[in-house]
Amino acid sequence: MKVTQEKLPASQIGLEIEIAPEKTQQSYEKVIQNYARQANVSGFRKGKVPRQILLQRLGKTRIKAAAIEELIQDSIGEAIKQESIEAIGQPELRSSFEELIENYEPGKPLTFSAAVDVPPQIDLGEYSGLKFKAEEVTYDNEQVDKVLEGERQQMATLIPVEGRAAQLGDTSILDFKGFLAPEEGADPQAELEVIPGAEATDFQVDLEENKFIPGFILGIIGMNPGETKEVDAQFPDPYANEELAGKAAKFTVTLKELKEKELPELNDDFAQEVSEFENLAELRNSLEERFKKESDDNAKAKKQEALLSELVKHATFDVPETMVQQEVDAMLTQTAMRLSQQGLDIKKLFNQDTIPQLRERSREEAVNRLQRTLALREVGERESIKATPEEVEARFKEVMEEYSGEDVDPQRVREAVENELLTEKIIDWLLERSEIELVPEGSLNPPETDTVEETVDSLDSQEQNENDSEGEEQQTVSATTEE
Known part of the structure; x- marks a missing residue:
C-alpha cells in the first residue's frame, strides 16, 4: 500500500492512501459474498441467490459503498501502523465519499485522502528566567x-x-x-x-x-x-x-x-462553646495559623497563575481538536460528579438542550488548560524533571488515607498523584528561575472566564427564570443590594 504524508494545521497529518488493485477486488467480492449468504429472495434458497440477480436487487452503488467503507477503515489503520504515526482520536475522511463511489472500479487502484490528529509540536521558546507580575497576598490579622x-x-x-x-x-x-x-x-x-x-x-x-x-x-x-x-x-x-x-x-x-x-463575652467559656479548644488563646492561635496558611497558599497560587500565563505567552501551540474535545469531556464529567455529590439532579442540568451550550462555553477554558499542561510537560522533558518513586508512594499513601472506606481505583489515584507531583516540581523549578514583581492584590484584574460550574449555574438559572416566574417574584424584596 502506497502512503504519502502531509503536515496539516491543528496538529494533523494528512494521508494520501493508494489501495492496490487486488485489494479493491477482494473487498468487492467479499461484500457480495456476505450479502449472498444473508439475502432472502423469493424463489431461491438462502445463500443460493445468483450473483446477477443479487446485483440487480441490491444495486452496484450499495455494494460499492459497503466495499469502500471496509477498504477505508482497514486501509487507514494499516497506513497508521505502516508509517508509525502516533495517532489520537478517530481518523477523518477528507475525500468525498460520493466521488469515491463514482470512481471505484473493483480490480483497479483506489486513492483517497484522510487525516489523523497527532500529539502537538510545541515551540516553547523562552521558559527559564521569565519576568512577570503577580499579586501580593498578605495576612490580615483582622480576619480572626x-x-x-x-x-x-x-x-x-x-x-x-x-x-x-x-x-x-x-x-x-x-x-x-x-x-x-x-x-x-x-x-x-x-x-x-x-x-x-x-x-x-x-x-x-x-x-x-x-x-x-x-x-x-x-x-x-x-x-x-x-x-x-x-x-x-x-x-x-x-x-x-x-x-x-x-x-x-x-x-x-x-x-x-x-x-x-x-452579645456573649469574649472569654474562655465562649471559646469552649464555639470550638474544641479550652481557652480563647488557643482558639485565636488556631485561627491565626489557618488564615496564615490560607494567605500563603493564595500567594503561591497567584504566583503560579501568573507564571503559567507568562509561560504560555512564550510558547506556540497547535492543539489538535481531539485533545480539546477530550478535555471538554473531562471537565464536564468532573463538574457532573461534583454537582451530583452535592445532591443536584444531573439529568436536569446536563440534557440534550444544555450539553451543546456547555461544550461550546467550556472550549476556551479547555484549550487554556491544555496549553498550560503541554507547556509544563515540555519543560519537564527538556529539564529531565521527574517525581521519584519514593515521593509518589508517600503522597499516594496520604491520599488513600483520605479516601479510606471509599470506593476508589488505586491505579487511577496513583497516576493522578504522580501527575500532580510532577506538575508541582516543574512549577517550583520555573518559579526558582523567574523574576517576580509583586503588585497590590486586585491590581492585575485578569479577564474573567466562565468556569464549567458557573456555566451550568447560568443555564440552570435561565431555566428557572423561564419556568418559575412566581419563585422569582418571591425574591423581589428579600434581595440585597449585593445581589
Whole structure:
C-alpha cells in the first residue's frame, strides 16, 4: 500500500492512501459474498441467490459503498501502523465519499485522502528566567477578630427594646406591603400597583444597610414600635427581576417589635462553646495559623497563575481538536460528579438542550488548560524533571488515607498523584528561575472566564427564570443590594 504524508494545521497529518488493485477486488467480492449468504429472495434458497440477480436487487452503488467503507477503515489503520504515526482520536475522511463511489472500479487502484490528529509540536521558546507580575497576598490579622465577632453574633440573645426608636444593628419584627411608585406625570389619585411577592406579616429582619433593596432599611431607622410609615426605596439596576430593575417603590411598613442583640463575652467559656479548644488563646492561635496558611497558599497560587500565563505567552501551540474535545469531556464529567455529590439532579442540568451550550462555553477554558499542561510537560522533558518513586508512594499513601472506606481505583489515584507531583516540581523549578514583581492584590484584574460550574449555574438559572416566574417574584424584596 502506497502512503504519502502531509503536515496539516491543528496538529494533523494528512494521508494520501493508494489501495492496490487486488485489494479493491477482494473487498468487492467479499461484500457480495456476505450479502449472498444473508439475502432472502423469493424463489431461491438462502445463500443460493445468483450473483446477477443479487446485483440487480441490491444495486452496484450499495455494494460499492459497503466495499469502500471496509477498504477505508482497514486501509487507514494499516497506513497508521505502516508509517508509525502516533495517532489520537478517530481518523477523518477528507475525500468525498460520493466521488469515491463514482470512481471505484473493483480490480483497479483506489486513492483517497484522510487525516489523523497527532500529539502537538510545541515551540516553547523562552521558559527559564521569565519576568512577570503577580499579586501580593498578605495576612490580615483582622480576619480572626471578624470570625470571632461573627460567632458572637450567631450566639447573640435578642432582648426587647423599650423607650427608644429603631437604630442600625437592631432586629425588627414588621409587616410590610410594597407598591411601585407612580411615574412622573401620572395621576396622583390613581391606585398604586402592588409589587408581586413584596408583602409579609411578622417578618423578622436585622436592620443592616445591605439588607433588602436600597432605602428600605434606612426608612425604618427612627421608627418606634407600633408606628406605621410609608418608606421610599429603589430597586437596583441590574436586578434579578428585570421588570423591576431601576424602578422606585413605596412600602407601607408597620414596626411591631424591636429587639437588640446581647452579645456573649469574649472569654474562655465562649471559646469552649464555639470550638474544641479550652481557652480563647488557643482558639485565636488556631485561627491565626489557618488564615496564615490560607494567605500563603493564595500567594503561591497567584504566583503560579501568573507564571503559567507568562509561560504560555512564550510558547506556540497547535492543539489538535481531539485533545480539546477530550478535555471538554473531562471537565464536564468532573463538574457532573461534583454537582451530583452535592445532591443536584444531573439529568436536569446536563440534557440534550444544555450539553451543546456547555461544550461550546467550556472550549476556551479547555484549550487554556491544555496549553498550560503541554507547556509544563515540555519543560519537564527538556529539564529531565521527574517525581521519584519514593515521593509518589508517600503522597499516594496520604491520599488513600483520605479516601479510606471509599470506593476508589488505586491505579487511577496513583497516576493522578504522580501527575500532580510532577506538575508541582516543574512549577517550583520555573518559579526558582523567574523574576517576580509583586503588585497590590486586585491590581492585575485578569479577564474573567466562565468556569464549567458557573456555566451550568447560568443555564440552570435561565431555566428557572423561564419556568418559575412566581419563585422569582418571591425574591423581589428579600434581595440585597449585593445581589
